[in-house]
Amino acid sequence: MNLSRVAVGALTCLVLAGCGDSTAGPSEAPFTLPVGSTEWDVGAPAWFHVDTLHVGEETVRLGKGVDEFVLGATGVYWVRSGVLMFTDAEGASQEVADVGWTNLAVSADRSVLATVDQSHGPTDRYGTRVIQLAVFDTTTGEQLYRTPDEEPDRGDDLADLYSETMPLLDGVSDERAFFDDATIDLADGSATPLSLDDERVEFYEGYAETLFHDGYRVNLRVDGARRMLAESSAHGTGLLSPDRSTIFDTTHWPTDAVAYDATTGRRRAIDAPWEHFTLAGWSDEDTFFGVAEQIDENQDNVLQAQQVVTCKLRTLACTPASPVIAVEAAGERRPTTFLLEGSRYPY
Helix, strand or coil: CHHHHHHHHCCHHHHCCCCCCCCCCCCCCCCCCCCCCCCCCCCCCEEEECCEEEECCEEEECCCCCCEEEECCCEEEEEECCEEEEEECCCCEEEEEECCCCCEEECCCCCEEEEEECCCCCECCCCCECCEEEEEECCCCCEEEECCCCCCCCCCCHHHHHHHCCCCEEEECCCEEEECCEEEECCCCCEEECEECCCCCEECCCCCCCEECCEEEEEEEEECCEEEEECCCCCCEEEECCCCCEEEECCCCCCECEEEECCCCCEEECECCCCEEEEEEEEECCEEEEEEEEEEHHHCCEEEEEEEEEEECCCCEEEECCCCEECCCCCCCCCCCEEECCCCCCC
16 A cells, blocks of 8 residues: 555656645635536446547547546546546536546445545645545535645645655545545544554555445455455455455456456356456446456567456356457557546556
8 A cells, every 4th residue: 555655656746846845826715516417327337538438328528638537426527637627417528626636536326526635725834735635425516525724744845745655545435535544434524544454454444344336345365266355455455246246356467357256266257358357347236347458468468459348247248338449559659548437547
């Protein structure tokens, strides 16, 4: 967990002008979320390609330069160059706020959105604002929680601090948010710091019991070709189906197109177009969707093509939900942007 924070924090100096001597304007009133007038199917396979978001059979044009997106009840919330945007199900877009960062999370039912925001908090002596967590109801736009204002210590240099330990948002539900090494209770605003498991690995209170849009996030133990649930993430990580019957191993990429019985640990093949598969989300307890991936393992796992597919949990049979999307060869044009919900890592 800490390693990922340092990796993201290394980008801080590119965003915070001056890294220690940046200035910020006067604080604005905390914003509310816009909502649309039309609801859509938030359980449908969702993916972004080139300039268009696909949600099941519906399409909404967002334009190029999308860094991350998540679905809300009436539209999509997305970020371009640190600016939070909203596009409703009818296709009308508007700017929400310049939050400064790309870090979004949404609850499993898409009713709660969380983001980090560096445009409204107090500032240090150089004018750099405190990064705050902001959580909203996507059905009403109401703010459910915001990090309370707290002035930085007199000698703090927040830009330098964030370059080393960037506070990250690691998920949200309708009850909790997991942010900056603490579990935030959305009902009363209380914060519970990270704990250590028996392997001395940090974990969030309530994280293992929280259903996210891609399933339960679990720890794994490797037993030959089998995968079993474990208490610690020291040896592997995975996703567990909403009915807790099936495990998907996410320890390494590329991931094999297989799933494991949560009771026996035995593996079954996912009937996807190629031998690798990345789980993206669940339409219901019996239906999941993700990306089938064609990988050239002889060239250091080079991704060659991908296709969004929807699959049945009982049979692991999959049907295409998108055309085959080819990745251009290295040395040619920049690969076409392809994003899954909540991912900040374009293919």
